Amino acid sequence: MEEPWVLITGGAKRVGAEIARQFHQAGFNVAIHYLHSKGEAQALVDSFNLIRCGSAQGFHADLSCEQDILKLADEVKATLPSLTVLVNNASVFKPMPLASVTMSDAQAMLQTNLLAPYFLSRELGKMLARSQGSVLNLVDIHGQRPLKDYGLYSVAKAGLEMATRSLALEMAPDVRVNGIAPGAIIWPHGSSDQKQQAVTAHIPLGRCGQSGDIAQLAVFLAQAPYISGQVIAVDGGRSATGYLGAE
Template sequence: MSVAHTQAKVALVTGAAKRIGAEIVRHLHHAGFNLVIHYHFSEKSAQELADELNEERENSAICIQADLNSITQINELATQALARWQRIDLLINNASSFYPTPIGNSSEEDWDNLINSNLKAPFFLAQALAQSLSEHHGCIINIADIYADKPLKKHSIYSIAKAGNVMLTKTLAQELAPLVRVNGIAPGAILWPDDTNKCPEDKLSDDNKEKMLARIPLQQRGQAQDIAKTILFLAQSAPYITGQILTVDGGRSITI
């Protein structure tokens, strides 16, 4: 694909082929961004999403595959993303592994998968893209979790990783100021765990879902678009906000 220059802002969204990531991509595209859609295994979904966006606006989206466990592939993702339009204005670190890791039944592989997707990749992508983000007074938005503060039972490594992600947001905000703003979003119950969860037997039962919803003051599960709209707010309408974690959970965090 030939190199093209653009005056349109460019966003790189990790883990963008499906679910919340895809919704973020669509909202950013509608707001005028060109998109770099990162995926790991979901090539078909990523390409279909890019095709959809390119039908709406020609040459406005590309897909790049990368394993976020690999520093080589993380850096190559940044290089390829920059090469397409010669700029990155917005980095959304959305990709995140999520599955139970009960004490006594967790492996080093579990540790690496969860820590790498939530900490290693966001840090090194920020480092690789810092110059372009600074040149364009861009911003970084990390997807944290309400469990960064109050851990989820049987998900110790995930909760540790998300707690680190919160501190990553704060340290990057300090390191990259004043040219780059860095914030985070901590979703609550937005989407139930995927059917491809590593431990399907640990999926939430209908009864557990009802109990969880009953603890949410707004009495309903959030939608992917709630996260996407918050992304747009932080990216476009919050020039004096940096180093903050915005909780989007229907009030659940005040009850648990």
Template sequence: MQPTPVSLVTGGAKRIGAQLVKTLHQQGHNVIIHYHHSQEAAQSLADALNQLRPASACVVQADLCNLNEVSHLAARAQQCYGRVDVLVNNASAFYPTPLGSVTQQDWQALTGSNVQGPLFLIQALADALTHSQGCVINMIDMHIDRPLPQHSVYVAAKTALASVTRSLAAEMAPAVRVNGIAPGAILWPERSLCDAEKQNLLDSIPLNTLGTPDDIAHTMLFLLQASYITGQIIYVDGGRSIASGASA
């Protein structure tokens, strides 16, 4: 009898992360929901999943910018169910850093959550992932190819994560596959947008609509099942990364 697969999703309490957790759970995985500040949302999600299947979800708190807490997260994750088969590095700080206002704290927060945390978490879980012949999926961003104005630190961090994804795919093969997903506009930003701003965003997407968390979850499942794919980054952005913006 095959053991129940175990998946760790960072930033798994809300928005896209919560949908990834629910999808993995529906596929029969035991899930470990990492959170930083969203304790109530993480525990509520775990409680709901445990109602569906007892002892199938647990929560672990950690600040991914703190390497000691990353090590603690890796240890706790392995204690939950005794193994880790899938790591989804979804957690991400995202906010503008206009030139002239960038601080060391901005650098630490954005690179810490978007590339430092994922790298050191993969390192801490490398033996467990190797033992289970597991896989890693890193959430990147389509803006690594189309830089987002006033977000230079965030884009730099996501670009670095794309490089880490490719490098570790080679280094961890053949035991562990490492791939990435580069979302576009999946949900409206948490900050409010006026109607004109929303329309401008939709106009920049060839498919003329936002994506959904399900679009990301479906891509995640594809990569989990695609045993001959590693080192790849799949763009899930409605074509936004290839739109020229030219009017004629």
């Protein structure tokens, strides 16, 4: 049988790259979307194709642009023979304090973090349905409780959590939709030791997670035929404590 294909947005680096690696190890062919990380994306594609010829491909698109979202969907439909999993991983995480945020900044944040996953799911829905496939949305524990100075990020992720459940109804019975809500997995750039220690102190498992923790769950959910409409936190128990302080 032909290997199933997975499309991972923002799949060139960090968590996205590890998701790509673990899907490839699980026997999937991998389509990697990127924006600025062309070199990293190509290196990952080349490494996968050395393992299995023709098992990986790269796609470029700016997910803050409506036309690029539609273009990406069209290119995937025209290029890939099938699609079994869409992983909406691409995200923008940066502070936008209320006093200084602009309308254009807000629109770009919401477009990339919320609207792009929603419309990519719609545009690729028929292709996923033919494979009885699934959508996986990377949400965030701060979609449940806001993070100071990251208000619009939290708003977008809260919206994506609801979109996950809504799409699970809209796309059933042929496509399953689930979400993964990471906690402290990779520390943000510039995060101080003091902040990291303050967060870690409130994580019951007492440590930061790894990209592999997210990737393992993504591969599992892609192959769990009776799970849909769920958002699962991967945070070492942090959300159970009620403390989601700043990273």
